[in-house]
Amino acid sequence: MREIHVDEIRDNVAQICVDAAYNLSDDVLTAFDRAQQMETSRGAQEIIGLLKENARVAREEHIPICQDTGIAIFFVEIGQDLRIRNGFIIDAINDGVRKGYKEGYLRKSVVDPITRRNTGDNTPAIIYAELVPGDKLKISFMPKGAGSENMSAIRMLRPTEGVEGIKSFVLDCVQRAGANPCPPVVIGVGIGGDFEKAALLAKKALLRPVGSPNAKLELASLEEALLRTVNKTGIGPEGLGGKVTAMAVHVESFPCHIASLPVAVNINCHAARHKTIIL
Amino acid sequence: MTSPIKIKPPLTEDVIVKLKAGDRVLITGIIYTARDMAHKYLVDCHNNGEKPPFDLAGQILYYTGPTPAPPGKPIGSAGPTTSYRMDKYTPTLLELGLKGMIGKGPRGQEVKDAIRKHKAVYFAAIGGAGALISRAIRKAEVIAYPELGTEAVMRLEVEDFPAVVVNDVHGSDLYQIGVEQYREIDGAEGESC
Numbered sequence: 001m002r003e004i005h006v007d008e009i010r011d012n013v014a015q016i017c018v019d020a021a022y023n024l025s026d027d028v029l030t031a032f033d034r035a036q037q038m039e040t041s042r043g044a045q046e047i048i049g050l051l052k053e054n055a056r057v058a059r060e061e062h063i064p065i066c067q068d069t070g071i072a073i074f075f076v077e078i079g080q081d082l083r084i085r086n087g088f089i090i091d092a093i094n095d096g097v098r099k100g101y102k103e104g105y106l107r108k109s110v111v112d113p114i115t116r117r118n119t120g121d122n123t124p125a126i127i128y129a130e131l132v133p134g135d136k137l138k139i140s141f142m143p144k145g146a147g148s149e150n151m152s153a154i155r156m157l158r159p160t161e162g163v164e165g166i167k168s169f170v171l172d173c174v175q176r177a178g179a180n181p182c183p184p185v186v187i188g189v190g191i192g193g194d195f196e197k198a199a200l201l202a203k204k205a206l207l208r209p210v211g212s213p214n215a216k217l218e219l220a221s222l223e224e225a226l227l228r229t230v231n232k233t234g235i236g237p238e239g240l241g242g243k244v245t246a247m248a249v250h251v252e253s254f255p256c257h258i259a260s261l262p263v264a265v266n267i268n269c270h271a272a273r274h275k276t277i278i279l
Numbered sequence: 280m281t282s283p284i285k286i287k288p289p290l291t292e293d294v295i296v297k298l299k300a301g302d303r304v305l306i307t308g309i310i311y312t313a314r315d316m317a318h319k320y321l322v323d324c325h326n327n328g329e330k331p332p333f334d335l336a337g338q339i340l341y342y343t344g345p346t347p348a349p350p351g352k353p354i355g356s357a358g359p360t361t362s363y364r365m366d367k368y369t370p371t372l373l374e375l376g377l378k379g380m381i382g383k384g385p386r387g388q389e390v391k392d393a394i395r396k397h398k399a400v401y402f403a404a405i406g407g408a409g410a411l412i413s414r415a416i417r418k419a420e421v422i423a424y425p426e427l428g429t430e431a432v433m434r435l436e437v438e439d440f441p442a443v444v445v446n447d448v449h450g451s452d453l454y455q456i457g458v459e460q461y462r463e464i465d466g467a468e469g470e471s472c
Contacts (some may be wrong), residue, residue, distance in 0.1 A: 043457075050405055055342065058410035064346050064356040066410040105355055107346040107429050116316065118428050147383075147406065149360045171464075179454055180361045180384040182406040234461030238406060240443075241457025271407045 002135040004279055006087035006095075009137070013096025016114045016141045016275040017072065017217040018104035021064040027209035028272050029249040034211075034236070037182050048184075051237075065133055066271045070143030072097045072125040074205060079134035091136035093125045093139075104242065109146070115196075128200065136240040140207050140276040148181035148269040154199055157261040166191060166263050167229060173265040174230045174246070179239020182269035184247045186210055187230065190264040193254035198262035204249035206268045207276070214251055237270075247272075283441070287339025290378040292311035292398050298444045304402065306440040310339040310381070312433040314360055317424055318368040327372060332423035332432065339379035339402075344429040345419070346409070354419040354435070358409030359383040363400070366390050372395040381442050385454045386423060394446050403453070404444035415440040 029052070058065040063167040074093055084092075086235075101108060101122040106120045132138075138167030153173045157165045170189055177185075213220035226249040236242020245268070256262060283303040286294060298304070311333065314319065314446040321331050330412055342362055346355030362382030369380065369391040378399045381463060383406035386394075404412060418436035425431050 009347040041460075046337070047405065050408055050411060054405070054408040054411040057414070058356070062411065063349065063352070063410050063412065065410055066407045067343060067345050067358050068440075069346060069356075105349040107344065107355070108355070109344075109429070120428075150361070169375045178385060178458075179406075180363065180381070228378075231464035234458040234463065236461055238403070238459065239454055239458070241459075241461045243461060268406050 001081060001083050003083045003085050004137060004213070005085045005184040006089070006092035007085070008279065009092040010099065012277055012279060013093050013139065014100035016277055017097060017100030017106065018170060020107050020141055020143055020273040021069045021104060022058050022062055022276040024056045024065055026273065027211065027276065028270075029055060031210045032270075037243040038244050039237070039242050041242065043240065044237050044244070047220070047237040047240065064106060065273065066076065066145060066269070067107055068102070068109065068145035068147065070145050070273070071110055072122060073142045073144050074125055074127045075140040076127060076264070077132045077138040080130060081135035082137055085273070088127070091128055093127055096122070097123050097125045098231045109169050124220055132214060133276070137279040140274065142151070142207060142274045144255065145269055145271070148267045151177035151181045152199075152202070152264070152266045154195065154262065155266040156195070157263055159259065159261045161261060165261070166222075166250040167226060169228055169263050170249075170265055171229055171233070173267070174235070175233055177267060178235055180210065180268045182233055182271070183239055184237050184244045184270050186268040186272045187226070187246050187249045188266040188268065189226065189249060190266070191251060191253040192256040193262060194256065194260070195262055196205075197254055198264040199266065200251040201254060202264040202266035205252045206266060206272065207274050208250050210272055211248040219251045219253060223251050226251070240269055288339045288379065290339065290400070291337065295398055295400050296448055298400050298447050299449065300444050300453040300456060302443050302444040304444065305441060306339065307438050308436070310341050310435050310437055310440070311345050311422075312355050312435060314342050314344050314430050315364055316427050316430045317432050318365050318372070321426055322368045322371045324374060331375070333434075336376035337338045337378050338376075339381060339437065339468070341376060342380065342382035345413070346429075347464070348419065352413070354413055354416045356409030357416060359404040359406055359414045361452070363385060369393060373399050384447060391446055391450070391452065395448055395450055396449050400444060400448070401446040403445045404442045412440070456458060
């Protein structure tokens with residue numbers, strides 16, 4: 001049976017925490033280029049130019065792209081034939097967060113919800129683990145800022161509201177969010193399942209490379225339709241007006257109860273940070 | 280696009296009344312950081328009849344919680360945070376003489392009214408551009424509420440800090456003006472959060 005030591009998990013987690021905070025991935029940089037081409041006004045183009053420049057400065061000077069280095073969210077796939085040695089995987093991930101956020105000079109943004117006392121090391125991380133076939137460990141990390149997270153919403157639609165109801169809810173969320181989530185955004189939409197499944201799908205959708213369509217054709221065409229619609233709002237880069245309010249809409253779905261149509265919207269800012277490693 | 284207007288706090292009324300939504304500014308001098316908890320503390324302090332830890336008259340508050348300063352730098356990444364969370368406290372601070380605020384995202388009607396009434400100005404900085412913005416910050420020093428960590432009040436020495444006027448004393452709102460130019464569908468449900 002393949003084995004992995006918890007120290008290896010900790011050190012790799014620490015490294016992706018820092019990497020995600022400093023280095024915006026290529027899919028996002030490419031989406032900036034596309035957005036800049038789509039914009040027609042100098043003001044909006046200039047804003048995208050500043051975002052590109054910001055990403056360059058962060059990468060070269062080793063400082064975070066955004067001061068909100070987020071609450072640490074992990075999606076972990078554990079191969080059922082893998083044995084984790086010398087400790088508990090959840091502790092190892094939290095140790096990695098502690099190490100990465102300290103050594104990378106990242107902001108510690110996690111507090112007790114009631115006392116508002118800061119935990120001091122950005123733990124605990126939010127960790128979703130699932131068992132998968134094989135003997136690998138896949139760790140996907142998303143530092144999620146609150147400006148965009150606070151604009152999330154979920155609604156339990158009536159089944160008869162269908163696709164039109166979904167579209168109108170997504171549009172409503174984007175309009176209400178306006179400039180707050182730092183557009184141009186990436187929009188994660190979770191459809192179906194139950195209350196928390198829809199929310200989880202919406203979040204997980206944000207892990208996909210920006211602009212990569214869903215493999216299911218009907219969902220890919222829904223993504224396109226939603227993107228066209230939200231980009232008619234005029235919100236634009238930084239909410240100061242423009243054609244690119246969202247760089248992409250990612251939809252994920254799951255079967256649901258005959259009486260239900262849960263829809264969740266989770267928005268990511270333009271600094272759509274995400275990193276995945278396989279150990 | 281006109282060239283940026285250079286301004287220096289403390290801001291006086293004659294400077295403020297000339298600023299219009301859409302004007303770009305470069306701020307040089309001292310500004311203070313304050314976000315959620317610091318706002319609550321400042322207003323609680325006023326309600327208890329105590330003096331705030333620094334004089335707000337003519338000053339600019341920057342809504343930010345920077346990352347820790349790495350070795351050799353005065354501050355880490357330091358972009359604006361979303362402003363609506365400060366709305367509840369802003370009218371009181373404007374009454375106390377605050378003249379400028381830097382953040383991102385639209386303000387509520389009560390804040391916009393208070394901006395007109397007290398002759399103040401709300402600027403936006405580029406949200407999510409904390410690395411770039413940090414280059415305009417020369418010095419940073421915690422001056423109040425150190426227990427709040429990144430949320431403590433810091434005195435920042437800035438040079439040519441870039442921002443754009445969103446809400447001016449004439450009642451204009453750059454977010455509304457900008458979005459209306461591009462809106463192709465009904466936006467009545469939108470407005471604010």
